[in-house]
Amino acid sequence: MKSIVTIVMATYNRSHFILETLSSIQSQIYSEWECLIIDDGATDNTLEVISPVLDTDSRFKFLKRPDQYKKGLPGCRNYGIDIAKGDYIIFFDDDDIVHPQNLELCVTELDKNRASFCRYQRKVFFNEFDYNFDHSKKYTSFKIDVNDIGRILKNELPFNSCAVMWKKECFNENRFVEHLMFAEEWELYSRIVSAGIEGISINKCLFYGRKHSNSNTGEFYAHNPIRRASQADAVILVVQNLKEKQLLSASLIKYFITFSIGFKEYDLFNRVLNVLNLSIFSNLKWSLFYQSYPLRRPIYKIKKRLKK
Structure with missing residues (x-):
């Protein structure tokens, strides 16, 4: 059959x-x-x-x-x-x-x-x-x-x-x-x-x-708070899963920290750090990375344009 x-x-x-x-x-x-x-x-x-x-x-x-x-x-x-x-x-x-x-x-x-x-x-x-x-x-x-x-x-x-x-x-x-x-x-x-x-x-x-515009994705990009809050919650679940399976690479940690910058209203950065449970030094390093990102962002954009 x-x-x-x-x-x-x-x-x-x-x-x-x-x-x-x-x-x-x-x-x-x-x-x-x-x-x-x-x-x-x-x-x-x-x-x-x-x-x-x-x-x-x-x-x-x-x-x-x-x-x-x-x-x-x-x-x-x-x-x-x-x-x-x-x-x-x-x-x-x-x-x-x-x-x-x-x-x-x-x-x-x-x-x-x-x-x-x-x-x-x-x-x-x-x-x-x-x-x-x-x-x-x-x-x-x-x-x-x-x-x-x-x-x-x-x-x-x-x-x-x-x-x-x-x-x-x-x-x-x-x-x-x-x-x-x-x-x-x-x-x-x-x-x-x-x-x-x-x-x-x-x-x-x-x-x-x-x-x-009435699709879930359309609502997310229109900054619907329910969709955005869900994205933040999904990030936390993903980070928890990867940590349990020992699959959290430095590259992925950097990705999630960077991603959290766009979700300040949901305190995503601190929530990610709480799940990671890193050393004091690592927490300090990522906090500096997070806080200085707005200053570095124009440089990233210039580099991206040059690559094209």
Whole structure:
């Protein structure tokens, strides 16, 4: 029998986008999938809009998030993980477009390689989507393991929430942290990879994220305090995890200290230092680094321009 893929899709008031997303899922070349549409308490007519799809394609299931799962994307996804029947799990958003080869190529890679996840490339689009897909199956790939944790956390090797297919076993000991309202996948995915779980990345775009102001990312960059507070909390969880696993390099410490400069309202710098529990000398060194950064920043910008 073919492997079954469980698609977990949290939805909240996306009646104007979700049909196009579901259509792109129905267009998948690989057909052995179930799609769990987890309603997070929508107040629009989403159910009415998608009812014709639910009535004609039994692979789609519309479910209400139970109260034991916290409201929000992480709670919906955890519910989907807990009831998934698939051998593989993938998370899709309710306003994006999926390449028709997405499931096919990911399953092929996971079936033939000793990998626990398959990462692929993702692009973004605005307004109308251009359906001129590249159907080539020729692409390069590379291995991802714990040695890449720094690149993942620094976003040099992006791990977007909808750009990875996972073997279900990756979630045996791992779930989304439900109080996080932003950077929840950054925290979880880095935690999975830091545990020694290995995967493969293929150099082909298989997912297209719709950009609009009402998305979580759009709200974060609009300085939404809930999203920003969540990012700060996610940093603390990541630092705690890396410290426990003895994976905190000097480069990563510098990265998190520098990152904390943009989150002064959440006292992120002192929270990071408290987790690190460094010597008095090291604390003094990083405090000086933190306080002098505004003076050094113009020099960094000049150096960056010169490199270009």
